[in-house]
Amino acid sequence: MVNISVDIASLKLKNPVMTASGTFGYGEEYSEFVDLNRLGAIVVKGLSLLPKEGNPTPRIVETPAGMLNAIGLQNIGIKAFINEKLPFLRQFDTPVIANFFGDSIDEYVRAAVELCNASAASGGIHALEMNISCPNKQAGWIVFGTDPKTMEQVVTAVRKAANLPLIVKLSPNVTDIGFMAKVAENSGADAVSVINTITGMAVDIRRRRPVLANNTGGLSGPAIRPIAVRMVWEVCKAVKIPVIGMGGIMTANDALEFLIAGARAVAVGTASFTNPQATVEIAEGIERFMAEEGLSDINELIGSLKSI
DSSP states (O other): OOBOOEEETTEEESSSEEEOTTSSTTSGGGTTTSOGGGSSBEEOOOBOSSOBOOOOSOOEEEETTEEEEOOOOOBOOHHHIIIIIHHHHTTSSSOEEEEEOOSSHHHHHHHHHHHHHHHHHHOOOOEEEEEOOSEEGGGTTEEGGGOHHHHHHHHHHHHHHOOSOEEEEOOSOSSOHHHHHHHHHHTTOSEEEEOOOEEEEOEETTTTEESSTTSEEEEESGGGHHHHHHHHHHHHHHOSSOEEEESSOOSHHHHHHHHHHTOSEEEEOTHHHHOTTHHHHHHHHHHHHHHHHTOSBGGGTTTOOOOO
16 A cells, blocks of 8 residues: 655545645536546645736747746636635535735735634635735836745735745746745745746747747746756755745656655646646656555655765
């Protein structure tokens, strides 16, 4: 018997494979392709206090071994999510993690409180994932996740206001991601997600213009996986809290790299666009690998990387 269940803070996941925010909608969109009960966790599309229309089109472009997106955090807003989407998710035996963001510390706190209140009233939300890769209008359009003092302020404020497990999603666009993860840990994060997309650009050589209307976008897919694995490894050495690894995971072998590097769970994103059943297939592949290797518990695998 192979045990692939993992703990992330107070969350109990039946397997270490979850969906990456922004790639799985609110769960309902994929339910005809995937048995949601077989997932470790469902991380929903990022939510803000009010609905957002996102960036103008074009806002997605394929690149070699990946894709660039500049969706602009389009979403239906927290109230619509609670009223229209959460009832559907409550019927499954899979933890739901609500990804959220704001343009100010106050917005982050208010968003977290609304999600926590909804969970307290009717259940259905088991943890929060805080996206700190959003522009901070009150600090000269910097990103919360790239300034340690600003990160400390926003994570501390949300931690004080929220009573659900708090996962902080880190930006890879920093010099030392291990240091930033430590700031998140010291500010009250229960876990960290590593990594978000890497800023990139594609140019239309005939028009001499950026392909994306937003000029730049977030690069995801297999192209970033080696970078993501390295950053997960660095973060795991820097913090004691659980690390959720993501970035270009397409197969079980890809996911295993992150687990061996120290991640306690993984999130699958771009792969779901090309194969809606990727999450379940990856979880099954991890279990097969462990059986082949004679491992009975996934904890024997997590963080088992050996030095050369």
